Amino acid sequence: MDYTEIPNHILNQFQKGMVIPALPLALNKERKLDETRQRALMRYYLDAGAGGVAVGVHSTQFEIRLPEHNLYSTVLDIAREEFDRFSKVNDRPIIRIAGIIGKTDQAKAEAQTAVDLGYHAALISVAAFKGASNQELLEHCQAVAEVIPLIGFYLQPAVGGRPLDVDFWKGFASIPNVIAIKMAPFNRYQTLDVVRGVVESGRADEIALYTGNDDNILVDLLSEFQIRVKEKTIRKRIVGGLLGHWAVWTKSAVELLDQVHKGEFDKDVKGTLTTAIEITDSNAAFFDAANAFHGCIPGIHEVLRRQGLLEGTWTLNEKEVLSVGQLEEIDRIYAAYPHLNDDAFVKENLERWLS
Numbered sequence: 595m596d597y598t599e600i601p602n603h604i605l606n607q608f609q610k611g612m613v614i615p616a617l618p619l620a621l622n623k624e625r626k627l628d629e630t631r632q633r634a635l636m637r638y639y640l641d642a643g644a645g646g647v648a649v650g651v652h653s654t655q656f657e658i659r660l661p662e663h664n665l666y667s668t669v670l671d672i673a674r675e676e677f678d679r680f681s682k683v684n685d686r687p688i689i690r691i692a693g694i695i696g697k698t699d700q701a702k703a704e705a706q707t708a709v710d711l712g713y714h715a716a717l718i719s720v721a722a723f724k725g726a727s728n729q730e731l732l733e734h735c736q737a738v739a740e741v742i743p744l745i746g747f748y749l750q751p752a753v754g755g756r757p758l759d760v761d762f763w764k765g766f767a768s769i770p771n772v773i774a775i776k777m778a779p780f781n782r783y784q785t786l787d788v789v790r791g792v793v794e795s796g797r798a799d800e801i802a803l804y805t806g807n808d809d810n811i812l813v814d815l816l817s818e819f820q821i822r823v824k825e826k827t828i829r830k831r832i833v834g835g836l837l838g839h840w841a842v843w844t845k846s847a848v849e850l851l852d853q854v855h856k857g858e859f860d861k862d863v864k865g866t867l868t869t870a871i872e873i874t875d876s877n878a879a880f881f882d883a884a885n886a887f888h889g890c891i892p893g894i895h896e897v898l899r900r901q902g903l904l905e906g907t908w909t910l911n912e913k914e915v916l917s918v919g920q921l922e923e924i925d926r927i928y929a930a931y932p933h934l935n936d937d938a939f940v941k942e943n944l945e946r947w948l949s
Contacts, residue, residue, distance in 0.1 A: 597743035611833030612645025616653035636676035643848035651693030739771040746775035763791025778806025812870035845936035879923035
């Protein structure tokens with residue numbers, strides 16, 4: 595599948611910038627898929643105004659691919675049905691993104707599954723290639739790009755990623771079927787490497803940059819990079835976010851990005867920085883930054899549990915639980931920043947989403 599096969603109205607809106615939550619996995623107390631709540635999550639994100647959903651990514655738990663669970667295609671198919679249901683009655687552009695991981699054979703197989711289920715693009719992780727050279731990584735990405743349009747993914751090393759230099763990103767951006775890059779190294783130097791690589795590739799106008807830096811969301815969205823290439827200055831913005839953090843309080847995230855696009859934050863620099871800090875503080879609690887992000891997925895689940903969208907915080911990995919003190923940190927965030935949550939929106943619609 596070539597990126598030109600993505601409907602123009604969807605690709606154009608994606609390049610302008612969207613809120614794209616990373617889909618969590620809904621489980622019951624037996625740690626089995628809770629299909630009703632999995633569908634409710636999709637309905638929540640789409641009704642909240644998200645421009646798409648990323649399915650089968652880190653927040654969906656990489657363990658869905660293990661033979662004992664075998665949930666990858668199942669979850670993608672459930673999400674497909676909800677995408678279809680929404681699009682039948684709404685004309686808003688919605689992009690369908692699948693996460694793909696592993697070495698080349700696995701990644702190509704997952705990419706084909708995504709194409710067969712009607713997904714538009716794949717978020718590709720190269721975390722499986724720990725010691726590989728740039729050339730090996732790029733050959734892998736090129737092979738997968740022959741199956742589906744790609745969104746690059748700079749995953750932070752703390753949760754399984756690997757360093758990727760500016761030369762890699764320049765080469766990656768040069769692959770014709772690449773449409774975007776999600777930057778999530780949680781590191782300003784490495785984020786700049788991605789921007790430089792895209793600009794130096796000559797495809798700055800064709801590749802959308804999305805923040806995955808959950809620790810710096812608002813500042814990323816407000817930043818304009820000016821990169822000097824061959825005596826010419828290229829300006830590049832981060833247009834949207836593909837975020838685990840936006841799997842919670844999604845309605846508020848949609849309002850935030852709309853304010854960014856309208857330039858409303860430009861009027862009050864100090865107030866904007868205060869809001870940015872509040873969002874980062876919230877993420878520190880949800881993602882368990884104090885404990886090297888060990889509780890990041892249960893933290894997301896806890897917020898969704900409080901809202902009634904999930905029944906509990908269970909994950910496929912029984913060892914993946916809330917860290918000591920994390921619950922209290924989430925309590926603190928709820929008390930400190932009530933203006934950031936979308937609890938009222940969820941309460942108003944929850945019964946309908948669960949039906």
